[in-house]
Amino acid sequence: MPExxxxxxxxxxxxxxxxxxxxxxxRTFGNRCxxxxxxxxxxxxxxxxxxxxxxxxPRVFTIDTLRLxxxxxxxxxAIEKRYQIHIERLEPDSQKLGEMVKEHGExxxxxxxxxxxxxxxxxxxxxxxxxxxxxxxWLAGLRTDQSQERSGKSRFEIITDKKGRSILKVAPLxxxxxxxxxxxxxxxxxxxHKLLNVNHNGWxxxxxxxxxxxxxxxxxxPRRAGRWRWFKDDANKECGLHVVKKDE
Numbered sequence: 001m002p003e004x005x006x007x008x009x010x011x012x013x014x015x016x017x018x019x020x021x022x023x024x025x026x027r028t029f030g031n032r033c034x035x036x037x038x039x040x041x042x043x044x045x046x047x048x049x050x051x052x053x054x055x056x057x058p059r060v061f062t063i064d065t066l067r068l069x070x071x072x073x074x075x076x077x078a079i080e081k082r083y084q085i086h087i088e089r090l091e092p093d094s095q096k097l098g099e100m101v102k103e104h105g106e107x108x109x110x111x112x113x114x115x116x117x118x119x120x121x122x123x124x125x126x127x128x129x130x131x132x133x134x135x136x137x138w139l140a141g142l143r144t145d146q147s148q149e150r151s152g153k154s155r156f157e158i159i160t161d162k163k164g165r166s167i168l169k170v171a172p173l174x175x176x177x178x179x180x181x182x183x184x185x186x187x188x189x190x191x192x193h194k195l196l197n198v199n200h201n202g203w204x205x206x207x208x209x210x211x212x213x214x215x216x217x218x219x220x221x222p223r224r225a226g227r228w229r230w231f232k233d234d235a236n237k238e239c240g241l242h243v244v245k246k247d248e
Contacts, residue, residue, distance in 0.1 A: 001029060004136060004166040009156040018172035022046060023053025025137050025170065033137035034059035034088075036128070039075045039193045039208055041181035042141030042173045048190045049172075051083055061088040061131050065123035066097075067210035071194040078191040090127035097122060109213060109228065116213075116228055123210070132161050142171040145178065145223070 002008050015021040025033050035050065035058060037043025050058035062076065076087050100108070100122055109116040132138060142153055157169045173181065185192050195205045203216040206223045217226040 001032070001136070004158060004168045006158075008168065009158070012156060012170075018046075018176075019049040019053050021170070021172050022050050022139065023055060025139065026050060026053070026055040026058055029137045031059050032135055033139065034061050034131070034135055035139040035141075036061055036063075036131065037087075037141055038062060039072045040141050041178065041185060041192065041196065042143055042176065044075075044079060044190050044192065045181055045184050045188075046139060046141060046172060047079060047083060047085070048184075048188050052188070057085055059088070060085060061090060063124050063127045063131075064089045064091050065210050066091060067123065067212070069195060069208060069211055069214075072208060075191055075193045082189075082191055088131070090131055092123045092127055096126075107212070110230060113231055116231070129162060132159075132167055133163075135167060138167055138169045140169055140171050142174055143176055143178070143181070144174055 012021065012024075015024060022035075035043060035046050037047070037060060039062070047058060047060055060079075076089075079085070080087055100118065104111070104115055104118070109119045138159075144153060153171060153174060155171050155174050159167050159169050161167060176184075182192075184190070193205075193208055195208060198204060198216075200216070202219040205214070206217050206226060208214055209227060213228055215226040215229050217223070
């Protein structure tokens with residue numbers, strides 16, 4: 001199995017086609033490679049591309065924060081049925097979750113940015129870290145058009161887990177637009193989250209996370225304005241999964 005380093009990235013950079021790249025990574029790393037998806041367009045499109053690339057049982061995981069929209073769970077069921085795969089669901093640690101709610105309340109994310117990050121850290125980041133412990137390659141559905149923070153991302157990034165082990169984080173569809181993602185899903189009959197097709201007088205869901213913490217956005221708002229809407233002055237609205245972690 002190839003070592004995760006800059007030499008590997010240099011070789012992978014030669015593969016421009018996302019479907020070819022996804023197929024190559026699965027064939028090279030097997031079940032040490034997985035798509036992480038929350039039900040956004042690019043995550044579901046990548047699953048289809050893995051199937052199209054000849055990977056009959058691609059490993060896929062999602063983080064179940066226990067606060068997802070009902071439509072999100074319905075989407076995962078539709079994907080499993082459509083592609084005959086199993087989506088691994090990782091949940092927050094129940095003991096830690098209970099302690100957090102007891103100390104800070106169930107709706108602590110309204111109180112401060114720090115408490116929102118605490119909640120996201122426990123419900124999302126920690127379960128995601130557990131998934132990464134079993135992976136060498138993490139296929140993520142990031143796109144540059146999703147936010148200013150994500151506009152500067154690279155297709156390939158070497159990150160480290162808590163044990164200092166190198167993991168290759170790959171965003172195969174990084175430079176796709178939302179239209180490209182929607183067109184692909186339409187052509188290939190990829191299941192789409194129902195809320196992504198809802199529009200009420202110009203208000204629509206651009207991204208989907210937890211109930212309460214995700215709201216529709218208006219016609220002139222930034223794509224991630226619907227996340228933690230009460231933090232109006234915060235331009236960097238990230239849950240912590242896709243923030244570059246500086247080495248200590």
